[in-house]
Each structure stands twice: as structure tokens, then as C-alpha cells.
Amino acid sequence: MSTLTLDPIAAKASLLKKDGGQLLEVSMGPQHPSTHGVFRMDVVLDGENVVKLKPIFGYLHRNHEKIAEDETYLGSMPYTDRLDYFCSITNNWAYALAVESLAGIEVPERAQYIRVITAELTRLQNHASLVGFLMQDMGASGTPLMYAFREREKILDLFESLTGARMMCNYMRFGGCRVDLPTGWLDQAKKVVAAFPKFLDEFENLLVSNEILMARTQGVGIIPAELIVNAGITGPLLRASGVNYDLRKVDKYGIYDRFTFRVPLGDHGDVYDRYMIRILEMRESVKILEQAMRDIPEGPFTDPKTKVRNFRPKPGEAYGRIEAPKGELGFYLISDGSPNPYRYRVRPPSLINLTVLEEMCLNRNIADVVIILGSVDIVMGEVDR
Amino acid sequence: MFGSGVLKGMAETARNFLGSYVDKDRLTTVQYPEEHAPRIEASRNFPFLVYDGPDPMAGLRCVSCFICEKECPPKCIIIEKSTDKKPDAVGKPQAYPVKFNIDVSVCMSCQICVEVCPFDAIKMDVDFEQTATSRFDALLRTKQQLAKSNEYYHQIHPTEAAAVDAELAAARAKAAAPKPAPAVAAAKPATPAPTSAAMASPVATAPPTAAPPAPPTALSSRPEAACRSGETRSATTEASPTPDAPAPPAKETASE
Numbered sequence: 060m061s062t063l064t065l066d067p068i069a070a071k072a073s074l075l076k077k078d079g080g081q082l083l084e085v086s087m088g089p090q091h092p093s094t095h096g097v098f099r100m101d102v103v104l105d106g107e108n109v110v111k112l113k114p115i116f117g118y119l120h121r122n123h124e125k126i127a128e129d130e131t132y133l134g135s136m137p138y139t140d141r142l143d144y145f146c147s148i149t150n151n152w153a154y155a156l157a158v159e160s161l162a163g164i165e166v167p168e169r170a171q172y173i174r175v176i177t178a179e180l181t182r183l184q185n186h187a188s189l190v191g192f193l194m195q196d197m198g199a200s201g202t203p204l205m206y207a208f209r210e211r212e213k214i215l216d217l218f219e220s221l222t223g224a225r226m227m228c229n230y231m232r233f234g235g236c237r238v239d240l241p242t243g244w245l246d247q248a249k250k251v252v253a254a255f256p257k258f259l260d261e262f263e264n265l266l267v268s269n270e271i272l273m274a275r276t277q278g279v280g281i282i283p284a285e286l287i288v289n290a291g292i293t294g295p296l297l298r299a300s301g302v303n304y305d306l307r308k309v310d311k312y313g314i315y316d317r318f319t320f321r322v323p324l325g326d327h328g329d330v331y332d333r334y335m336i337r338i339l340e341m342r343e344s345v346k347i348l349e350q351a352m353r354d355i356p357e358g359p360f361t362d363p364k365t366k367v368r369n370f371r372p373k374p375g376e377a378y379g380r381i382e383a384p385k386g387e388l389g390f391y392l393i394s395d396g397s398p399n400p401y402r403y404r405v406r407p408p409s410l411i412n413l414t415v416l417e418e419m420c421l422n423r424n425i426a427d428v429v430i431i432l433g434s435v436d437i438v439m440g441e442v443d444r
Numbered sequence: 445m446f447g448s449g450v451l452k453g454m455a456e457t458a459r460n461f462l463g464s465y466v467d468k469d470r471l472t473t474v475q476y477p478e479e480h481a482p483r484i485e486a487s488r489n490f491p492f493l494v495y496d497g498p499d500p501m502a503g504l505r506c507v508s509c510f511i512c513e514k515e516c517p518p519k520c521i522i523i524e525k526s527t528d529k530k531p532d533a534v535g536k537p538q539a540y541p542v543k544f545n546i547d548v549s550v551c552m553s554c555q556i557c558v559e560v561c562p563f564d565a566i567k568m569d570v571d572f573e574q575t576a577t578s579r580f581d582a583l584l585r586t587k588q589q590l591a592k593s594n595e596y597y598h599q600i601h602p603t604e605a606a607a608v609d610a611e612l613a614a615a616r617a618k619a620a621a622p623k624p625a626p627a628v629a630a631a632k633p634a635t636p637a638p639t640s641a642a643m644a645s646p647v648a649t650a651p652p653t654a655a656p657p658a659p660p661t662a663l664s665s666r667p668e669a670a671c672r673s674g675e676t677r678s679a680t681t682e683a684s685p686t687p688d689a690p691a692p693p694a695k696e697t698a699s700e
Binding site: 212 | 446447448449450452453455456457460469470472484485486487488511515517552553554555556559560568
């Protein structure tokens with residue numbers, strides 16, 4: 060198959076099959092409800108089977124990295140919220156981690172716990188809504204998504220009472236967090252977390268043994284472990300293919316070495332495994348949250364020595380990475396000693412996880428493309444930046 | 445049996461549907477325009493300027509130091525500084541903004557202006573129901589539109605405002621305490637003393653009386669002001685009152 064071309068005659072010729080039949084080139088998106096944002100796929104179909112798929116991104120490009128080179132270090136923090144707008148707190152954390160290792164800032168104990176608690180809450184709400192969206196893509200119109208959003212709303216209320224915003228939290232600061240936990244917040248959070256397993260049970264009752272779900276997802280979008288490692292895929296996708304790699308265990312950034320939790324792994328690497336991995340990860344996150352909320356100490360929530368203004372790290376470079384809900388989120392920074400970073404680079408999990416989309420979709424139905432894309436869990440704000 | 449999984453799921457939806465009649469946890473939506481969800485105290489959206497006393501333009505705490513303009517990530521604040529001076533919330537002669545515009549269509553509600561302001565002059569509002577028919581006139585807020593009273597600030601963020609007031613009172617006491625020595629010198633050339641006293645009196649009386657009529661949900665108390673180090677506060681104290689500071693003319697309230 061030759062590359063897709065704008066010349067209509069050549070395009071038509073390239074779509075002719077040897078047996079006289081014709082291939083059909085379909086443009087899915089950019090504004091299609093199944094594409095999770097403005098994302099376009101050029102799909103070449105033989106009947107209903109995908110023979111070629113070309114992802115086209117860039118519709119949501121906002122020049123994030125270049126803008127950050129003109130901003131102060133703190134000024135980029137609210138922009139990181141807008142990368143993966145579902146998980147603004149984990150984005151903040153990855154960026155704060157990079158700047159902290161650049162400037163050699165220590166984070167107080169309490170702030171570490173607050174970071175773990177907020178990040179795991181973020182993981183809960185991201186996975187819950189992802190599963191809801193996946194079901195929506197499959198045609199379960201509304202019900203699972205609304206149940207997931209009902210739970211997500213409780214977590215967003217917690218975020219709002221802590222940070223002031225539901226989604227654009229802008230919460231982490233270099234050396235800690237912006238504000239301390241308000242009085243009563245922890246009790247409220249404990250209540251939400253204690254009720255969460257009930258929701259997961261409900262969700263499993265609703266879906267896990269559903270025959271339609273199994274028929275649609277099992278054996279679909281398989282991606283072998285070898286390819287997934289070579290392509291640099293991280294996060295739940297990688298673990299669904301059976302590769303045991305979780306930065307919370309590998310890097311033990313923050314204080315993750317203090318908690319006991321397991322890393323769920325899949326066997327087949329199909330859509331069903333990716334779906335189940337999310338459910339199991341939510342259960343493990345609940346365990347981490349219970350431990351963190353039990354052990355959180357009193358103390359300062361931020362390093363009092365770090366300045367808000369005129370923050371100039373010494374020249375050097377740093378890479379900070381965390382296990383974001385979607386995979387490895389990394390920030391690479393070079394400082395030349397000025398108040399602005401010399402280079403600012405984001406390693407977005409969504410973009411890199413999208414690169415194997417064609418391999419997953421080849422020889423599947425067009426309807427499978429929708430759920431395979433849904434199982435990758437992308438947010439276009441992060442893909443295009 | 446094939447289909448038992450589907451039936452199990454249906455039973456779950458039925459339980460949720462029927463449960464929504466008895467269990468409040470299962471019915472979480474509100475009918476928005478008629479009904480409002482309870483407001484969370486910490487919530488924020490756009491900045492406003494705080495003023496003390498009865499006159500919005502005279503009582504603005506802003507001294508047009510340009511820190512927020514410089515630190516604002518999307519650069520949505522436009523300030524023009526005055527050439528004359530008037531006493532600020534602590535009683536020191538300071539410049540004031542002739543023009544203070546915020547382009548709300550650009551603002552991304554990140555609160556960094558609030559964090560860097562050393563004078564507690566800019567705070568976050570909670571008013572989210574905003575519409576406009578044009579991008580440029582209605583969404584470019586001038587200082588007249590942005591000015592809101594300290595009482596209003598107490599209404600929307602009670603705990604935070606109380607902390608800020610305590611901090612300001614402490615700064616004012618600190619500014620007043622060592623006064624005798626420089627005050628003699630300052631009193632000699634002109635008449636800055638009566639004006640600063642006149643400015644200070646409504647400021648000192650107003651804040652504690654403002655009782656929040658409808659306290660938001662008790663989910664938060666924000667010791668944000670406490671996290672401010674003394675470093676930012678010292679910015680106000682280091683600008684010592686110059687003896688030749690002109691008494692602010694009465695007409696300045698009508699400037700702009």
C-alpha cells in the first residue's frame with residue numbers, strides 16, 4: 060500500500076485492489092465522539108477490515124514547550140494542568156519533581172504524603188472515567204459513564220475544596236504544595252475512599268461478566284510484549300501485556316516505597332485486559348490511599364526556603380518522571396541560571412502510547428478501532444501540547 | 445448461562461434507579477438554573493481588587509507595583525501607575541493604579557497573581573455566571589469593575605479573609621509602633637499626618653465587623669496567609685514614608 064496522497068487520481072489508483080475491487084479511505088475525526096478530542100485517523104478499509112491506519116495529530120497544538128521557555132519556572136505550573144486535563148495534579152507533580160531535582164530542593168514529609176494522596180485520587184478518577192468512556196465507545200450509552208462520573212464528582216469536590224479548582228488545580232509548588240489540607244478535608248477524603256470499593260463492586264457487577272463486553276473486547280487489539288517494550292509504551296497498556304514495570308515500584312519517587320501495594324498485570328494484552336488492569340489498579344490505589352491517610356504526619360507542607368518569585372536554579376539539566384495514570388510522564392529541563400528554563404520538554408504518555416495504534420488495529424473491524432483507541436486512554440491536550 | 449452477565453448488570457442499574465428515590469448518595473445532580481450546588485469555600489475563578497472603606501477607588505489596596513503583571517503566566521493584567529501618591533492600607537504613601545485592567549478572556553484562573561501580591565490587594569472571586577456579547581469590551585475589566593469591598597471578600601472566603609485581615613492589622617500595628625521618631629520628622633514639613641489617620645480609621649474598623657451572612661460548606665479553612673513568609677511582607681515595610689510625600693489631593697478619587 061502506497062502512502063496516502065492528495066492527488067485524487069493517484070489516490071484512486073492506490074486504492075485499487077488486484078482482484079478489481081476497491082479499498083475505501085475514510086477520515087475518522089477530527090471531530091468524532093469516539094476520538095476523545097480533536098484527533099484524526101486516516102483509515103483505509105477493505106470492506107470492513109482495516110488495512111492501513113494513519114493517526115494525524117496537531118489540531119490542539121498550543122506551543123506549550125516554547126511558551127514555557129519564556130515563562131518563569133512557576134509560571135509554567137498552571138500550563139501543565141492543561142496537558143492532561145483529567146490529571147492535573149500528577150502533571151504538577153512530574154513538573155515539580157523535575158524542578159526540584161534541578162534545584163536540589165527537599166520536600167517535607169507532610170507534603171510528600173499530600174502528594175501521594177492527591178495523585179492517587181487523581182488515578183482513581185482518571186481510571187473511573189476512562190472505563191466509563193470505553194463503555195460509551197462500545198455503545199453502553201451513558202449508564203457506566205454516568206456512574207463513573209458520579210464517583211469522579213466526589214473526588215473533584217475534594218480537589219476543589221483543597222486547591223480551589225476542580226480540574227485546573229495548579230496545586231504543587233517546588234518544595235511542597237500550595238496550601239495545607241483544610242480542616243476536615245482528610246475526614247471527607249477518607250469517607251470518599253472508603254465508599255470507593257463499593258462503587259468498584261457495583262461496576263464489576265454491571266460489566267465484568269457481561270457477555271457483550273467480553274465478545275467485543277477479548278482478543279481485540281492484541282499487542283505483544285516485545286513490540287510494546289520496543290515502542291516505549293508505558294502505563295496500564297504495558298502492564299496489560301504482562302510487562303511488570305511501574306515507576307512507583309521502579310523509581311520509588313516520593314515516598315512510594317513506604318506503601319504496600321501490588322502491580323496488576325495482564326496476560327493477553329487485549330482490550331479486556333486493559334480494562335481489567337484499570338479496575339484492579341483502582342483497587343490498589345484505594346489501598347495506597349488508606350495507608351497514606353492513616354500515616355500522614357503533621358508538619359510543614361512546603362519548604363519555607365524556596366522562593367515564589369525570582370526562582371533561579373543553578374545551571375544544569377534534570378529529568379523528572381512519575382507514573383501518571385496514563386503512563387510515564389516526564390519533564391526534561393535545562394537551566395542556564397536565568398529565571399526561565401533554557402529548554403523545557405514534556406514526555407507525554409498519551410502521544411507515545413498512540414504510536415502503536417496501527418499495529419493494534421490492523422485486520423480488525425472499523426468498530427474495533429473505536430474501542431482500541433478508547434482502551435489506549437488518550438487526552439489530546441497532552442498528545443498535541 | 446449465556447446472558448446471565450447482562451442480566452446481572454441490568455439488576456445493578458435497577459438497584460441504582462430505585463435507590464435514587466431513597467438514597468441521597470445515588471441522586472447527586474441538581475437542577476442547575478433553579479438550584480445551585482453548595483459552594484465550596486476555596487473555589488476560585490477570576491481575580492478582583494480589594495478595597496477598604498466606603499470609596500472603591502480611594503480604598504484600593506493596590507499600589508501598582510507591577511509584580512502581578514510580570515508574574516501573570518498568560519499576561520492578562522495591564523497596569524498604569526500614578527505619578528502622585530496616597531496612603532495605602534498600612535498608612536504609607538504609595539502610588540496607586542491609574543489603570544488596572546484584566547482581560548478575563550485571557551485569564552486562566554491560576555491564582556498566581558494572588559500568591560505573589562505582597563499587599564493582599566488582588567484576590568480570587570467566585571462568580572462563575574458571566575456572559576458577554578463581545579470579546580473586547582465586556583471581557584476587558586477595568587479597575588472600576590474589578591474593585592470589590594473587603595466585606596465581599598469576607599463573604600466569599602471567610603477564613604482566608606480573616607487571616608489576611610489579622611496579617612494586615614499586625615503590619616499596621618508594626619508600622620504604627622515605631623512611628624513617634626519618624627512621625628515628628630514627617631509632621632514638620634507638610635500635613636501627611638491627618639490624611640493617613642483619616643485613611644487608617646475606616647480600615648481599622650471595617651474588617652472585623654463583617655460577618656459572613658452565608659458561610660460556604662465547612663470543608664475548608666485556608667492558612668494560606670500563614671504560609672506567606674515574612675519576605676513578602678517586608679516589601680511594604682521597606683518602602684519607608686518619605687517626609688516630602690504630598691498629601692493626596694481630594695480629587696484623586698475621581699481619577700480616570
